[in-house]
Each structure stands twice: as structure tokens, then as C-alpha cells.
Amino acid sequence: MDQRNLSLSHVEARPQTARRAVVIWLGVVFGLVFLMIMVGGLTRLTDSGLSIVEWRPVTGAIPPLSDEAWREEFAKYQTIPEYQIQNRGMTLGEFKFIYWWEWSHRFLGRLIGAVFLVPFVIFWWRGMIARALGLRLSLLFLLGGAQGALGWWMVMSGLTERLDVSQYRLAAHLGLAFLILGLIVWTILDLLRGEGVARALKESRLAPFALLFAGLVYVQILLGAFVAGTDAGLTYNTWPLMDGRFIPEGLLTMKPWYVNFFEDVTTIQFQHRMTAYLVGLSAIGLFTALWRAGPSRRTMIAASHVLGASLLQIALGIWVLLAQAPLSLSALHQAMAVVLFTAALWLAHELRQPLQLAASPQSRSA
Structure with a gap:
């Protein structure tokens, strides 16, 4: 079957079913990125962003599960200027409140990575994604990984001399989040635009x-x-x-x-x-x-x-x-x-x- 000169909306030999599946998947990813932006904003608004002073991409997915583990995390937080100057005297219960905000923000990042990667591999293996779309989605995945690294780079700016993160790095972190969101939106719109509509425009x-x-x-x-x-x-x-x-x-x-x-x-x-x-x-x-x-x-x-x-x-x-x-x-x-x-x-x-x-x-x- 000759499939040359087809638009991005044609993602397999049975385009309607495949396109619908990919759109639903990307819609879920969009919702999670939206949620992560909101949780990130609330993390900032509650001054919770510096509560986790280490970057552990894998083991960090597991929060403290014992009183001793909580005390260890609190002790690490007590070494940074934000605690020593601004939050000295904070109780363990108050620390848990800000910790859960930052942990949730990071956990959402890991969840988005999994929700994106697993279906992407399945769709690609089944031939449901065109090469052009596959390249665009691969770029999205790389940008997501870069966003995690950028987030940690932002946190690092507040661990030594400052009481909060650098506004420059905060803007870069938010800017990349919206860039990722925008690329997802544009891709969904490409897929939703039917062939007949595309010819008429x-x-x-x-x-x-x-x-x-x-x-x-x-x-x-x-x-x-x-x-x-x-x-x-x-x-x-x-x-x-x-x-x-x-x-x-x-x-x-x-x-x-x-x-x-x-x-x-x-x-x-x-x-x-x-x-x-x-x-x-x-x-x-x-x-x-x-x-x-x-x-x-x-x-x-x-x-x-x-x-x-x-x-x-x-x-x-x-x-x-x-x-x-x-x-x-x-x-x-x-x-x-x-x-x-x-x-x-x-x-x-x-x-x-x-x-x-x-x-x-x-x-x-x-």
C-alpha cells in the first residue's frame, strides 16, 4: 500500500484507531504535565522546594518509611541556610509538610516519564507511529529528562548561600515545562486535524x-x-x-x-x-x-x-x-x-x- 505524502495524522495502516489511541495517551501526558506545573507552583508558594537536599533519580522515589529515616532527612535539611536562617526551630511535623510537596513534585516527574515511555515503545513497536511523529516524541522524552536535571540545578542554587532558588533558574525550569507542554499540545492538534480538514485549510x-x-x-x-x-x-x-x-x-x-x-x-x-x-x-x-x-x-x-x-x-x-x-x-x-x-x-x-x-x-x- 502506497502511503507517501500522508500527513502526520496518518499513524498506521488503520489510521483512525491508532490516531485515537495516540491522542488519548498524549492527552493523559498533557494532564500529568499540567498537574506537575501546578504542584511545582504550590511547592514554590509553600517554600517547600529545598526540603529535599539530594538528587536521587531512582532511590528517591521511595519516601522515608520510618521515624529514623524522617529524622535523617530532617537533619540534612537543617544543614542548609533556609533552615538555619529562616526556619530554625521548625518541628519534624512541619518539615514533613514541606517535604511531601517537594517529593510529590519529583514523583510526578518520574510518573510522567513512565507514562510517556512505556506506551511510546509499545506504539512504536506495533508500527502505530510514523517516523516524523516518532522523532518529535523522542525529542519530547529527551526534553523531559533535561527538565529533571534542570530542576535539580535549580534546587542546587538554594542549598549553599541563598534562602531560596535562583529566579533565573526558576524561570528556565518553568520555561522548559511550558515548552514541553506546548509541544504536546501542538502534536495533539496535529493528530486531531483530519485529512479532509487539512486539505480544505x-x-x-x-x-x-x-x-x-x-x-x-x-x-x-x-x-x-x-x-x-x-x-x-x-x-x-x-x-x-x-x-x-x-x-x-x-x-x-x-x-x-x-x-x-x-x-x-x-x-x-x-x-x-x-x-x-x-x-x-x-x-x-x-x-x-x-x-x-x-x-x-x-x-x-x-x-x-x-x-x-x-x-x-x-x-x-x-x-x-x-x-x-x-x-x-x-x-x-x-x-x-x-x-x-x-x-x-x-x-x-x-x-x-x-x-x-x-x-x-x-x-x-x-
Whole structure:
């Protein structure tokens, strides 16, 4: 059977069944990555990220199972500056609370690796995954491994001299998480796009702007990581002004000038606010332009989700700021960032011209 010039959606000789299975599997992986981002955010918000001071990729999956093991873990934590300066006097029970957050975050990473790798090998062996898709999924697996190493590199920054992790490494860790999430979303959308729909779609003149908007949302997420990493959200808890001024005093006071964008809390919060306004205005502009262009119903549904998620995220950000970043609202703000980023990718995918890829191998079970 000649399978040349088929799209990525054709994953085996019986494409519908195989495609559905792969989409469900990747959907589960997406859900787990979403959950891990949320648990990671809560780990940060509860100051739990430095509670495990060792990186044991295999044996670390087993938590302390005895009182002696718990005391040993607590003793290790007591050697780092966070305990000695900030948490001195913490009880074993209080330590267990922060330990379980960090352990859960790491355990989810291991679980995602297993949930990804085992079905991937099975699907590949059965010939259900095309070569192009297989290469993309292999890249995803490598990025997942790199994310684990990057997470430990981030933790290391808070074990010697600092009381928390480096905001630079925190942003890198979160940025890679969203990159992985985005690649999963894009792959699922590729697989869900049917052959008939792909043939009917034409490249929209607004496609580059939709992709740029998704990039803008990604940048805003990174800026949010710097807000979290420097506790910049606990300052200037007023809106729309900052200390009575739209442009606050104290911007760009550090030298060299460029470090202000990453280390000065005033500048960090100001740039996060301004970028949020830019996201909102861009979402409104993109929606209006699409409305006038008269696109398909699916495209307008995606655009509506982007607009709604953008405005809701801005409102949540203002609420978090005014409430001085309580745990529940901060977590909801981070969850909404995932929703907005996913919606932005959905819209960009709807507008793009589908790329024709190589044929898949035939099923070995055939």
C-alpha cells in the first residue's frame, strides 16, 4: 500500500484507531504535565522546594518509611541556610509538610516519564507511529529528562548561600515545562486535524500574528516566574497605580541597567503589568481582525477562548496583587496561564498551513 505524502495524522495502516489511541495517551501526558506545573507552583508558594537536599533519580522515589529515616532527612535539611536562617526551630511535623510537596513534585516527574515511555515503545513497536511523529516524541522524552536535571540545578542554587532558588533558574525550569507542554499540545492538534480538514485549510494572513501572540504569552509566563522568584508580587499591592504613580519611582536603578529586568522588584512587577496589558490588547486586536476576516467557526471558537482566557487572566492577576498573593489565588493564576497558553497555541494551529510529512510505517501486527 502506497502511503507517501500522508500527513502526520496518518499513524498506521488503520489510521483512525491508532490516531485515537495516540491522542488519548498524549492527552493523559498533557494532564500529568499540567498537574506537575501546578504542584511545582504550590511547592514554590509553600517554600517547600529545598526540603529535599539530594538528587536521587531512582532511590528517591521511595519516601522515608520510618521515624529514623524522617529524622535523617530532617537533619540534612537543617544543614542548609533556609533552615538555619529562616526556619530554625521548625518541628519534624512541619518539615514533613514541606517535604511531601517537594517529593510529590519529583514523583510526578518520574510518573510522567513512565507514562510517556512505556506506551511510546509499545506504539512504536506495533508500527502505530510514523517516523516524523516518532522523532518529535523522542525529542519530547529527551526534553523531559533535561527538565529533571534542570530542576535539580535549580534546587542546587538554594542549598549553599541563598534562602531560596535562583529566579533565573526558576524561570528556565518553568520555561522548559511550558515548552514541553506546548509541544504536546501542538502534536495533539496535529493528530486531531483530519485529512479532509487539512486539505480544505488555507494559510491565513493572520497566522503569523497568532503565533506571535502565543510567543508573547510565553514571554509573559517567564516574566511571571521572575515575579514569583523575587516575591515581587508582595510589593505595590495597588492597582492601577504603583505607589500612587502609573510609572513608579525606582525603575532601572541597579547597575548594569539590564539586571533591573531580572533582579529589581519594582522593575520586575512593572514589566509584568505592562506585558499583561499588551497581552490583553493583542488578544482584542487579534479577535477583532479575525471577526472581520470571516474565518471558519472552529477558528472563531479558538479566538473566543483566547480572548476570554486573556481577560480572565488579567483580572486574576489584579486580584492576586490586591490580595497580596494568597496561595489559592496564586495557584489559580498559574493554572490560568496554562489555559491561556494552550488556547493561544490552538488558535495559531487553526490558522497555520498544515505541513505534509512522511508516511508512517505499516503496523507490524498487520
